[in-house]
Amino acid sequence: MSSAILTDTICALATPPGVAGLAVIRISGQNAFLASDEFFSGSVKLTSEVDHTINYGWWVVDGARVDSVTATIFRAPRSYTGEHVVEIGCHGGSFVTDQIVSSLLNAGVRLAQPGEFTKRAFMNRKLDLTQAEAVADIIHAESRIGAQTAARQLSGGFTRRIAGLRQHLLDVIGLLELELDFSEEDVEFVDRSSLRSTLQSIIEDVDATAASAHSAEVLRSGLHVAVVGYPNAGKSSLFNALLGRERAIVSDVPGTTRDYLTETLFIEGYSIHLMDTAGLRETEDQIELQGIRLTTSVIEESDLILVVNDLSINRDHSMGLVRDIEARFPNTPVVTVQNKVDVIEATLPPYPVRSVVCSAVTGQGLDKLRLLLGDHVKSTTSGVSDVLINARQAQLLRSIASHLRSALAGLDSGLSSDLMAVDIRSAIRLLGDITGESWNPDVLDTVFSRFCIGK
Numbered sequence: 001m002s003s004a005i006l007t008d009t010i011c012a013l014a015t016p017p018g019v020a021g022l023a024v025i026r027i028s029g030q031n032a033f034l035a036s037d038e039f040f041s042g043s044v045k046l047t048s049e050v051d052h053t054i055n056y057g058w059w060v061v062d063g064a065r066v067d068s069v070t071a072t073i074f075r076a077p078r079s080y081t082g083e084h085v086v087e088i089g090c091h092g093g094s095f096v097t098d099q100i101v102s103s104l105l106n107a108g109v110r111l112a113q114p115g116e117f118t119k120r121a122f123m124n125r126k127l128d129l130t131q132a133e134a135v136a137d138i139i140h141a142e143s144r145i146g147a148q149t150a151a152r153q154l155s156g157g158f159t160r161r162i163a164g165l166r167q168h169l170l171d172v173i174g175l176l177e178l179e180l181d182f183s184e185e186d187v188e189f190v191d192r193s194s195l196r197s198t199l200q201s202i203i204e205d206v207d208a209t210a211a212s213a214h215s216a217e218v219l220r221s222g223l224h225v226a227v228v229g230y231p232n233a234g235k236s237s238l239f240n241a242l243l244g245r246e247r248a249i250v251s252d253v254p255g256t257t258r259d260y261l262t263e264t265l266f267i268e269g270y271s272i273h274l275m276d277t278a279g280l281r282e283t284e285d286q287i288e289l290q291g292i293r294l295t296t297s298v299i300e301e302s303d304l305i306l307v308v309n310d311l312s313i314n315r316d317h318s319m320g321l322v323r324d325i326e327a328r329f330p331n332t333p334v335v336t337v338q339n340k341v342d343v344i345e346a347t348l349p350p351y352p353v354r355s356v357v358c359s360a361v362t363g364q365g366l367d368k369l370r371l372l373l374g375d376h377v378k379s380t381t382s383g384v385s386d387v388l389i390n391a392r393q394a395q396l397l398r399s400i401a402s403h404l405r406s407a408l409a410g411l412d413s414g415l416s417s418d419l420m421a422v423d424i425r426s427a428i429r430l431l432g433d434i435t436g437e438s439w440n441p442d443v444l445d446t447v448f449s450r451f452c453i454g455k
């Protein structure tokens with residue numbers, strides 16, 4: 001990798017296609033200025049204009065004015081990609097943007113692949129791989145909190161943490177090597193107990209970061225909440241009440257909901273995907289059976305299960321179902337929603353499992369349910385500060401921890417320092433894989449395939 005300008009020049013529409021007030025077309029590469037000057041007609045030539053300026057003019061193709069545009073110019077290396085970049089601001093709508101992009105293609109500029117601008121930024125060391133991944137997270141962010149965390153990662157929070165870890169491990173290697181140099185003299189330079197505690201604390205740090213992958217996924221794509229229960233408990237009514245609109249069909253016929261429905265609501269900046277499901281019961285109806293099977297797969301993918309119980313029947317009516325679900329999905333928290341409290345006259349004694357009492361019809365208690373959902377998503381994501389660990393990074397972190405554990409075991413069994421150094425070096429190399437210091441094309445393809453064209 002060098003910071004030299006890559007050979008060909010690429011362009012793409014950077015804003016969503018379709019009717020819009022404005023659109024931006026991005027051009028990056030050695031010929032970005034020359035190619036733009038073939039069509040840009042303003043009071044100056046972009047090639048000779050001062051860097052980091054916005055220039056007004058017309059985009060002219062074959063003597064015909066296509067649109068009045070602004071051309072923002074960034075000279076290498078002071079640009080997003082590290083190359084020469086021109087951003088053409090024009091009016092939105094596919095006709096104008098198509099014409100501008102086609103004119104550039106005719107002038108020998110190539111259409112960018114998905115994520116290619118960010119890939120070039122990575123190749124030119126403008127971003128490391130975790131920051132490039134953060135860019136994808138920001139683009140895809142569904143919630144305010146997810147976007148904020150991705151922004152902190154983009155600003156290099158994770159990069160600095162990895163650099164810190166790497167430095168610690170390099171220090172350890174340095175000590176081990178010092179010991180090797182003097183091995184003839186049978187000297188132990190390293191205080192083995194302090195080495196042990198250093199390694200131990202690094203392992204804890206790495207483990208904790210890897211373990212935050214689930215929380216990060218919740219921040220990135222929202223909390224998945226399954227609304228389940230026996231037929232007629234009021235699941236669809238509750239679903240509608242939380243959404244604030246009549247999305248699902250409600251009726252007093254048991255078995256109304258067959259397919260499951262998903263809708264997103266936002267609570268305190270977090271996105272929560274609520275899934276209404278078919279009531280669970282023994283049935284001969286083939287369609288209903290399919291719905292019940294679907295419910296099981298929805299539960300499997302959810303982060304929290306709300307079991308809706310019909311209080312008008314009995315407070316303990318769904319207890320068997322709650323126990324059954326808890327036994328089958330021991331890692332997913334379950335909350336019982338005691339619904340239809342409006343038809344109950346007596347005050348309720350405390351219930352033995354985590355529960356909320358409410359009425360989907362009158363709205364009583366729904367604020368408590370919303371609060372509970374908000375608290376749940378907050379506690380699930382509380383460990384995530386400046387990094388949205390993804391599956392790729394979590395896997396690397398787990399391998400790093402396992403190398404360090406084997407170094408630690410070596411230390412405890414009095415293994416020679418050169419053998420321990422092998423494991424620590426492997427851990428350092430894997431740290432480099434996280435930030436992309438060492439990379440292979442497959443990794444880059446996976447990372448950048450998540451991007452859209454123009455990014």
Ligand SMILES: Nc1nc2c(ncn2[C@@H]2O[C@H](COP(=O)(O)OP(=O)(O)OP(=O)(O)O)[C@@H](O)[C@H]2O)c(=O)[nH]1
Nearest residue numbers: 231232233234235236237251255256257279340360
């Ligand atoms: N009084 C009262 N009735 C309710 C409440 N919630 C739901 N109901 C009624 O209970 C019946 C069933 O409601 P649904 O929301 O369709 O129940 P469901 O659990 O989705 O039922 P299935 O889809 O058939 O499994 C309807 O007649 C609702 O009006 C409530 O809080 N209070």
Ligand SMILES: [Mg+2]
Nearest residue numbers: 235236256257
């Ligand atoms: Mg229903």
